[in-house]
Structures are given as structure tokens and as C-alpha cells.
Amino acid sequence: MTNASPTSARFASSVHRQRLARASKAASEQGLDALLITPSPDYAYLLGYRAPAMERLTCLVVPADGDASLVLPRLEEPLARHELGDLADDLEIIAWDETGDPIRLVQTLVGSPLRVAVQDQMWARFALRLRAALDPAEMVAAGHAMSALRAIKTPDEIDRLRSAASAADTAMLAITGERLSGRTEQEVSGRIRELLIDAGHDEAGFAIVASGPNSASPHHVADDRRIEAGDSIVLDIGGTVGGYASDTSRTAFVGEPPAEFAALFAVLVEAQRAACEAVRPGVPAASIDAVARDIISEAGYGDAFIHRTGHGIGMETHEDPYIVSSNPEPLVAGNAFSIEPGIYIPDTWGARIEDIVICTESGGERLNTTSTELNIVE
Numbered sequence: 001m002t003n004a005s006p007t008s009a010r011f012a013s014s015v016h017r018q019r020l021a022r023a024s025k026a027a028s029e030q031g032l033d034a035l036l037i038t039p040s041p042d043y044a045y046l047l048g049y050r051a052p053a054m055e056r057l058t059c060l061v062v063p064a065d066g067d068a069s070l071v072l073p074r075l076e077e078p079l080a081r082h083e084l085g086d087l088a089d090d091l092e093i094i095a096w097d098e099t100g101d102p103i104r105l106v107q108t109l110v111g112s113p114l115r116v117a118v119q120d121q122m123w124a125r126f127a128l129r130l131r132a133a134l135d136p137a138e139m140v141a142a143g144h145a146m147s148a149l150r151a152i153k154t155p156d157e158i159d160r161l162r163s164a165a166s167a168a169d170t171a172m173l174a175i176t177g178e179r180l181s182g183r184t185e186q187e188v189s190g191r192i193r194e195l196l197i198d199a200g201h202d203e204a205g206f207a208i209v210a211s212g213p214n215s216a217s218p219h220h221v222a223d224d225r226r227i228e229a230g231d232s233i234v235l236d237i238g239g240t241v242g243g244y245a246s247d248t249s250r251t252a253f254v255g256e257p258p259a260e261f262a263a264l265f266a267v268l269v270e271a272q273r274a275a276c277e278a279v280r281p282g283v284p285a286a287s288i289d290a291v292a293r294d295i296i297s298e299a300g301y302g303d304a305f306i307h308r309t310g311h312g313i314g315m316e317t318h319e320d321p322y323i324v325s326s327n328p329e330p331l332v333a334g335n336a337f338s339i340e341p342g343i344y345i346p347d348t349w350g351a352r353i354e355d356i357v358i359c360t361e362s363g364g365e366r367l368n369t370t371s372t373e374l375n376i377v378e
Contacts, residue, residue, distance in 0.1 A: 010048040010243075011156065013087040019046050019149065020068050020090070026145040028064035033113035035062040035142050036106065036130065038122045041315045042146045044243070049083035051076065057102040057126055061109045069094060071105045107133045117142035147320040151312060152334035157244065158358055161313065161336055163200070164246035165356050165367035168238055171195035172250055175237075176375040181229060181254050185209040185222035192237050201239035201246070205317065208236035208249075215251075215350035218307055218342060229255045232349040233377070234342075238317060245317045248368045249340055249354035252375035264301065265351050265374050268343050271295040272353040272372060275309060275323075275339045279357055279364025285327040292341040293325070301343045310338040313356055335359040336367075 023046060027035050037043050037060040039051040047070075051058050056073040067090065072080055074095040081088050094109075096102045103126075110116060116134055118127055120143040131139050153161065174195045180188055192207035210220035212231040220234075227233065231254045238247035251265065275292040289309040296305045310323030313336050321327065321335055340354030355368040 010083075013048075013085055015154075015156075016046060016048045016087050017090060020062060022149055023062045023145070024064060024066075024068070026149060027062060027117065030117075030145055032115050032117050032140075032145065033064055033137075034110050035117050035119075035145060036060075036110075036122070037062065037119045037142065037146075038126060040119050040121045041319075042119050042142070042150075045146075045150055045315055047084060048087065049080075051080065053123070055125070057106075059102065059106050059126070061106060063110070067092065069109050071096065071102050071109070073098075073102075103129045103133050106130065110134065113137045115140065117145055119146075150314055151320045152332060153314060153336050153358070154334070157314065158334075158336065160242045160244035161246075161356065161358070162367050164239075164241035164244050165248065166369075167199040167201050167241055168196065168246035168248045169368055169370045170199040171201075171237060172235065172248060172370060174199075175235065176250065176252055176377060179378045180227050180233065180252065181231075181378055182226065184224050184226050185211055185214070186224055188227070189222035192235070196237060196239045201241055202243075203240045205239040205245070206237065208234065210234040210236075210350065212349065213347050216344040216346050216348060217350070218344065218352065227254060230258075232257070232261060232351060234350055234352050236352065236354065243315055245313050245315070247313055247317050247338055247354065247356060248370075249342075249352045250370070250372070250375060251351040251353065252377045254377055256376070257374065261349060261351075262374075264343055264345075267296060267299040267301060268341060268351050268353055269372055271341045272339060272355070275341065276355060276357055276364055276366055279331065279339075279359050281333050281359060281361060282330045284330050285321050285323050286325050288323050288331070288339070289325050289327075292339070296341060296343060304343045304345055305341060306344060307342065310340055310354075310357075312337045331359045333359055333361045 039053040058072040061069045069092040077095040115138045189207040189209045193204035196204040209222040215234045233252040236249040271292040308324035312319040342352035344350035358365040
């Protein structure tokens with residue numbers, strides 16, 4: 001059996017009623033007849049709990065005109081009703097038996113649509129069958145409609161992100177206060193996961209520990225390399241608190257850094273700070289990326305900054321808006337995203353600084369409040 005992982009501390013049912021209504025309106029505005037949402041962060045955003053993704057179809061049908069319906073396996077109905085609470089009264093819940101045809105049920109609910117959007121992470125086994133059943137309707141991705149809703153955080157959502165960031169800061173302060181030399185990356189990564197939970201995370205999602213030459217690999221997986229004097233160490237950690245994500249990076253150095261690394265890191269501090277300070281409503285996401293990238297490039301490290309400046313964050317660690325040169329969309333108040341430029345010298349060392357920032361009416365608010373200066377560790 002597969003157990004669900006309900007979102008802890010769910011919002012009031014009224015919040016999810018509003019979200020369903022906004023999703024229906026978004027579908028109408030984008031010329032869609034319906035949104036088809038399978039278990040995913042989008043599903044949890046709309047209904048307030050994380051249904052299990054499995055070979056049996058669960059599908060939330062949100063029409064552009066009318067009330068939402070939930071098609072799900074009969075054995076999942078008790079869990080759904082328990083998690084939905086009085087929100088269940090607003091949905092038509094249609095439970096299907098093991099020998100039933102859920103695709104046909106969805107087809108009946110949608111009718112004869114011209115254009116339907118399916119959840120971005122819908123399994124192919126369902127998407128392909130729905131496409132055949134709804135033919136000749138056009139089938140598109142629901143990502144644009146859903147990301148437009150989720151990208152603007154409410155004050156309650158920002159409070160959860162703030163709590164998550166604070167918990168991650170606590171864990172980061174703790175690990176950079178410990179002796180790291182002589183320990184393997186895997187040992188330190190395991191310790192960080194303990195610290196994330198101790199600091200209040202519901203889940204410790206990741207703990208990148210990249211030392212020495214490994215620090216030049218942005219998504220290095222901690223291995224059995226033993227940390228030693230003269231190593232730079234990129235620490236990128238995060239998890240979830242109340243269903244919302246944390247994500248922060250700091251760089252440490254074992255012992256006194258050489259002049260070359262100190263110079264590189266000074267450039268990175270300047271670039272990250274300038275990008276954070278440039279955040280305000282109306283500024284294109286691409287412009288925030290350019291602020292950090294231009295400073296790094298002018299210092300001669302342009303080719304060593306090999307990823308975007310940031311990504312949105314919320315119920316997922318990576319979501320809209322993306323702070324990248326190809327994104328011309330202007331920031332709006334309520335956007336939440338990382339600012340995390342990095343400089344990576346292959347086979348030598350790397351460095352990254354990451355804060356979560358909220359775009360407010362008056363500028364940017366850093367949710368991570370620890371120092372961005374280089375951590376000198378033993």
C-alpha cells in the first residue's frame with residue numbers, strides 16, 4: 001500500500017475554496033474548458049493535502065464554468081474526505097471501483113471540450129489515454145495557468161516561507177560552527193539533515209556538501225571525500241516547514257583562504273548583494289539576473305557563472321518565477337525566489353551564496369538573515 005503525505009498545518013477551507021475559484025477563472029481567461037490536475041504540488045495547493053501518486057487515477061477536474069469534481073479510487077475516498085474536511089461539501093466526489101474506467105468518468109465530466117489543460121507532472125499513462133478519450137480536443141499543459149496563481153504568495157504563505165528560512169538559517173549556523181575537517185562530505189551531509197529537523201523542518205529535503213574540487217560542481221552529491229585544510233566548501237541545504245520550502249547556500253573555507261579565493265569570493269558577495277537590492281515590482285526577472293552576472297563578468301569570472309541567478313520557491317523548491325536571462329516577465333509583489341549566483345573554477349574550487357527573497361511593494365525582503373561573508377571553519 002502507498003500512504004499519502006498530507007500537507008501539515010493546512011490552511012482553512014476558505015483558502016482552498018478561493019484557490020479553486022481562481023483556478024476556474026484562470027482556465028476561462030486562457031480559453032480552456034477545464035484543468036485536469038493529478039496528485040502533485042498543484043493538487044495540494046488547490047485541495048490542501050498531498051494525495052498519493054499511483055497507478056490508479058486520481059484527477060481533480062476544474063471546469064472554466066461550474067463546480068470542481070474529484071475522480072479517485074474508492075479505496076482513497078476515506079483519506080480524501082478526512083483531509084478535505086468541509087471542503088468536500090463543495091466538490092462532487094466520484095469514487096471508482098477497481099474494475100471501473102476512470103478515464104471515462106473524466107471524459108463524461110468534461111463533456112466535449114475544445115481545449116483542456118493537464119497538470120504538468122501527469123503520468124504519461126494517464127495523459128495519453130485522456131488525449132485519446134478527449135480527441136479532437138486540444139490538450140495543453142496546465143503549468144502556465146497554475147504557476148500564475150502560485151507565483152504570487154499571500155501573507156500566510158510568506159509567513160511559512162519565513163519560518164522555513166529561519167529554520168534553515170539555524171541549521172546553517174550550527175553546521176558552520178562545527179569542525180568540518182577530517183569528516184567526509186557524507187558525514188557532514190547527514191549531520192545537516194539532523195540539524196534541519198532539530199531546527200523545525202518537517203522534512204530535510206537536501207544537504208549538498210561539496211568540498212575542494214567538488215565545490216566546482218553546483219549539484220554535487222556528497223560522497224566519501226574527506227574534508228581537509230585548504231578546501232572551499234559549498235553548503236546548500238533545505239527542506240519543508242508547514243508544506244513550504246527552505247533553500248539556502250553558504251560557502252565555508254577550511255583555514256585561511258588564499259588571495260585568489262578571497263578575491264573571487266569578494267566579487268560573489270558584491271554580485272549577490274546587488275541582485276538582492278535590485279528587487280522591486282516591475283523589474284524584469286532577466287534584469288535581476290543581469291545585475292549579478294554583469295558584476296561577475298566584469299571581474300573576469302563570467303564563464304565560471306554557469307547557472308541562472310535564481311528560482312521561485314513555495315510548495316516546491318523550484319517553481320516560477322525563474323530569475324534567468326530568458327525571462328522578461330516583471331516581478332510583482334508576492335513573488336518569492338532565490339538569489340544565488342555562483343563562481344566555479346573546474347577541478348579547483350567553487351563558491352555560492354543563496355538567500356530567499358520576497359518581492360514587496362517597496363523592494364526586496366531577504367528571508368535568510370545570516371551573514372553572507374565567507375565562513376572560516378576548522
